[in-house]
Amino acid sequence: xxxxxxxxxxxxxxxxxxxxxxxxxxxxxxxxxxxxxxxxxxxxxxxxxxxxxxxxxxxxxxxxxxxxxxxxxxxxxxxxxxxxxxxxxxxxxxxxxxxxxxxxxxxxxxxxxxxxxxxxxxxxxxxxxxxxxxxxxxxxxxxxxxxxxxxxxxxxxxxxxxxxxxxxxxxxxxxxxxxxxxxxxxxxxxxxxxxxxxxxxxxxxxxxxxxxxxxxxxxxxxxxxxxxxxxxxxxxxxxxxxxxxxxxxxxxxxxxxxxxxxxxxxxxxxxxxxxxxxxxxxxxxxxxxxxxxxxxxxxxxxxxxxxxxxxxxxxxxxxxxxxxxxxxxxxxx
Amino acid sequence: xxxxxxxxxxxxxxxxxxxxxxxxxxxxxxxxxxxxxxxxxxxxxxxxxxxxxxxxxxxxxxxxxxxxxxxxxxxxxxxxxxxxxxxxxxxxxxxxxxxxxxxxxxxxxxxxxxxxxxxxxxxxxxxxxxxxxxxxxxxxxxxxxxxxxxxxxxxxxxxxxxxxxxxxxxxxxxxxxxxxxxxxxxxxxxxxxxxxxxxxxxxxxxxxxxxxxxxxxxxxxxxxxxxxxxxxxxxxxxxxxxxxxxxxxxxxxxxxxxxxxxxxxxxxxxxxxxxxxxxxxxxxxxxxxxxxxxxxxxxxxxxxxxxxxxxxxxxxxxxxxxxxxxxxxxxxxxxxxxxxxxxxxxxxxxxxxx
Numbered sequence: 101x102x103x104x105x106x107x108x109x110x111x112x113x114x115x116x117x118x119x120x121x122x123x124x125x126x127x128x129x130x131x132x133x134x135x136x137x138x139x140x141x142x143x144x145x146x147x148x149x150x151x152x153x154x155x156x157x158x159x160x161x162x163x164x165x166x167x168x169x170x171x172x173x174x175x176x177x178x179x180x181x182x183x184x185x186x187x188x189x190x191x192x193x194x195x196x197x198x199x200x201x202x203x204x205x206x207x208x209x210x211x212x213x214x215x216x217x218x219x220x221x222x223x224x225x226x227x228x229x230x231x232x233x234x235x236x237x238x239x240x241x242x243x244x245x246x247x248x249x250x251x252x253x254x255x256x257x258x259x260x261x262x263x264x265x266x267x268x269x270x271x272x273x274x275x276x277x278x279x280x281x282x283x284x285x286x287x288x289x290x291x292x293x294x295x296x297x298x299x300x301x302x303x304x305x306x307x308x309x310x311x312x313x314x315x316x317x318x319x320x321x322x323x324x325x326x327x328x329x330x331x332x333x334x335x336x337x338x339x340x341x342x343x344x345x346x347x348x349x350x351x352x353x354x355x356x357x358x359x360x361x362x363x364x365x366x367x368x369x370x371x372x373x374x375x376x377x378x379x380x381x382x383x384x385x386x387x388x389x390x391x392x393x394x395x396x397x398x399x400x401x402x403x404x405x406x407x408x409x410x411x412x413x414x415x416x417x418x419x420x421x422x423x424x425x426x427x428x429x430x431x432x433x
Numbered sequence: 434x435x436x437x438x439x440x441x442x443x444x445x446x447x448x449x450x451x452x453x454x455x456x457x458x459x460x461x462x463x464x465x466x467x468x469x470x471x472x473x474x475x476x477x478x479x480x481x482x483x484x485x486x487x488x489x490x491x492x493x494x495x496x497x498x499x500x501x502x503x504x505x506x507x508x509x510x511x512x513x514x515x516x517x518x519x520x521x522x523x524x525x526x527x528x529x530x531x532x533x534x535x536x537x538x539x540x541x542x543x544x545x546x547x548x549x550x551x552x553x554x555x556x557x558x559x560x561x562x563x564x565x566x567x568x569x570x571x572x573x574x575x576x577x578x579x580x581x582x583x584x585x586x587x588x589x590x591x592x593x594x595x596x597x598x599x600x601x602x603x604x605x606x607x608x609x610x611x612x613x614x615x616x617x618x619x620x621x622x623x624x625x626x627x628x629x630x631x632x633x634x635x636x637x638x639x640x641x642x643x644x645x646x647x648x649x650x651x652x653x654x655x656x657x658x659x660x661x662x663x664x665x666x667x668x669x670x671x672x673x674x675x676x677x678x679x680x681x682x683x684x685x686x687x688x689x690x691x692x693x694x695x696x697x698x699x700x701x702x703x704x705x706x707x708x709x710x711x712x713x714x715x716x717x718x719x720x721x722x723x724x725x726x727x728x729x730x731x732x733x734x735x736x737x738x739x740x741x742x743x744x745x746x747x748x749x750x751x752x753x754x755x756x757x758x759x760x761x762x763x764x765x766x767x768x769x770x771x772x773x774x775x776x777x778x779x780x781x782x783x784x785x786x787x
Contacts, residue, residue: 293696324701360703366700
């Protein structure tokens with residue numbers, strides 16, 4: 101770690117397998133990363149790359165069976181979350197680790213008022229009485245920019261628009277002052293102008309509260325705007341990790357490089373033809389014995405078929421899992 | 434791709450004038466009509482032969498309804514739609530049937546728009562059985578030809594949709610749309626359900642097919658960066674109306690309407706340096722309900738440049754520069770020919786925003 105700060109969350113060798121009728125699916129394979137206090141870690145990858153499953157595994161949100169968190173360590177506040185009792189984990193989830201899901205409609209309960217849903221964690225985890233919880237709930241709605249908080253507490257989720265519902269979700273996640281906030285594609289279901297509002301809100305809240313955030317998304321534009329550090333996932337593994345600026349200016353893994361080239365922009369030069377990553381993402385029915393990206397990689401050579409590359413350091417805080425060296429254009433020494 | 438701005442000499446393939454699509458709101462046991470959802474409210478535009486018109490806007494703005502009503506998947510409330518010189522809006526169902534081969538549609542969700550119990554060959558061959566008198570062998574030859582065109586392996590002709598990935602399913606949908614040699618295809622969010630790396634494959638396929646077959650597209654999308662890539666001209670919709678219509682490069686370089694400016698400013702840029710420097714226009718509030726649009730300009734409740742007149746008088750949708758149309762009171766004093774001032778004013782305001 102370059103800055104020497106103790107990470108708030110330290111994940112080592114996480115491995116999650118789903119048992120299905122068609123055999124095992126190795127959704128997450130030896131994933132290791134850490135989260136430093138106050139930083140915003142972006143996690144990018146396509147659907148099925150394992151980014152959500154990783155985050156759900158580490159706070160015990162996956163139903164088991166079919167999921168099986170087979171190996172690894174998740175160190176949070178000096179204890180291993182994977183070894184905790186379910187009761188204790190529930191304590192941690194509500195109070196210390198907040199979660200925001202992609203779809204604000206399905207993650208709020210339609211038969212309870214928004215006020216009830218914000219106050220629930222406050223009363224359970226912080227032991228506040230009704231009046232105290234209500235006061236805090238009002239403050240939270242103010243914080244996330246919902247005006248007329250007093251009246252809105254009595255409204256039901258369907259009376260809010262998509263963007264407003266996501267603000268409510270953020271308020272619930274922030275209710276107990278968590279140390280870590282995990283946001284799983286929080287703006288994907290929203291329109292661009294509403295997404296811009298939510299991103300602005302998150303920048304603002306970070307400045308005020310300073311908790312560490314894990315932000316899962318497939319949108320590199322969103323990542324560029326808010327992340328300090330980025331991990332790129334492909335085929336259930338981390339293929340590259342770097343500080344945000346470094347990742348966009350000096351991408352090393354062929355997948356990251358290709359991904360950055362495929363997205364068109366609304367500004368600057370307009371490309372005549374879009375760059376394409378040929379082929380399909382891998383099907384993860386076995387533990388990886390070779391590089392997961394080799395079939396779609398323009399630089400793949402014989403070693404990539406034989407061996408799964410480990411992440412190796414490139415610069416401060418930057419590593420990539422690839423045998424190819426973009427500087428020499430050949431195999432890495 | 435035809436990149437040149439449409440010249441007056443080019444043929445208009447699709448002409449839409451004063452199109453309205455209202456859905457009734459009913460109440461009570463007698464289902465009395467108590468109001469309308471104005472999904473598409475007085476929309477007019479043309480699409481030239483061989484061009485791609487991008488139709489962008491946020492969810493609920495009426496862009497998909499607009500695309501569907503143009504193909505008469507709904508019966509329009511008012512207005513006229515002419516495709517290839519023939520009136521679509523009011524023609525009878527039996528007349529429509531003879532016109533269907535010229536106009537086709539590619540749907541958003543390739544999972545939901547393909548029958549799970551039909552094989553790929555049956556799906557692609559169905560329009561052929563309906564509209565042509567090809568023999569079995571000829572039909573199969575045509576199915577194989579179509580599969581080749583969209584990059585599907587012929588050996589998969591007897592497989593079912595669930596055996597394919599999202600991108601491949603969208604290719605099946607495209608092959609079905611191409612089966613009858615259409616001139617005009619409405620692509621309704623064809624890439625929204627796909628992953629980034631697969632989106633580019635489908636967009637490139639659509640462009641190749643356009644080049645090869647001379648197709649005309651209405652490309653409906655909320656993804657402004659993809660529309661910039663594929664479209665020749667772009668129309669921006671807000672709350673059932675087109676607020677701006679312009680050639681692609683003009684629209685992205687100097688958007689005129691404040692909504693277009695805000696929309697473009699809201700798109701995040703995949704470059705951290707640009708993102709930290711950029712000043713964004715953040716719109717406040719949400720889109721009003723199309724059942725009860727505001728008085729005057731539809732955008733006046735959220736517009737950062739709102740004036741008194743906007744709250745009472747609805748701005749006309751008109752040409753403020755050659756080829757550039759907008760509905761905004763900011764450009765009231767610009768004459769149709771004097772486009773220069775509007776352009777420079779717009780470029781100033783976007784520079785502030787971007």
